[in-house]
Amino acid sequence: MQHIKKLDSLRAIAAILVILWHWIPTDNVINTFNNGAIGVNIFFVLSGFLITRILLTNRNEAEILNDNKLPVFKNFYARRALRIFPIYYLLVLLILLFHHYLGAKFSKAEFINSVAYTINFYFFKLEHWGDLTVHFWSLAVEEQFYLCLHHHSIA
Numbered sequence: 221m222q223h224i225k226k227l228d229s230l231r232a233i234a235a236i237l238v239i240l241w242h243w244i245p246t247d248n249v250i251n252t253f254n255n256g257a258i259g260v261n262i263f264f265v266l267s268g269f270l271i272t273r274i275l276l277t278n279r280n281e282a283e284i285l286n287d288n289k290l291p292v293f294k295n296f297y298a299r300r301a302l303r304i305f306p307i308y309y310l311l312v313l314l315i316l317l318f319h320h321y322l323g324a325k326f327s328k329a330e331f332i333n334s335v336a337y338t339i340n341f342y343f344f345k346l347e348h349w350g351d352l353t354v355h356f357w358s359l360a361v362e363e364q365f366y367l368c369l370h371h372h373s374i375a
Contacts, residue, residue, distance in 0.1 A: 274296065312331070337363045339353055
């Protein structure tokens with residue numbers, strides 16, 4: 221798959237918007253708009269576009285070769301798992317081991333939902349963000365999106 225260099229600039233803008241939102245007070249003129257939400261939305265759109273592009277390209281190649289589409293899903297998800305899961309689960313383990321030293325809460329339910337990639341539903345139900353797992357919600361949403369997209373792309 222060919223790398224689209226122009227998207228790197230858009231990715232950088234999204235990262236800068238999120239950093240501005242977190243590092244500069246929200247009442248500052250720079251944060252007149254919700255820069256954090258705009259940056260996260262840009263990341264989601266980019267991710268959705270790139271993932272959909274990869275899956276559709278691979279699915280079309282499988283159809284041209286008259287191959288089964290299930291290996292396309294398995295290959296994509298295996299590559300993603302090798303890239304994301306080790307560092308994610310290492311971070312969950314570190315939070316489990318050291319949250320007391322940081323004075324942060326990390327309940328059994330939060331741990332289970334972090335491991336299961338359902339932390340977004342947990343936060344919604346709780347109506348509160350986790351102390352150390354606040355950023356996990358976006359990964360959970362992405363994984364759920366991929367699973368739904370894969371289900372439809374191999375059908």
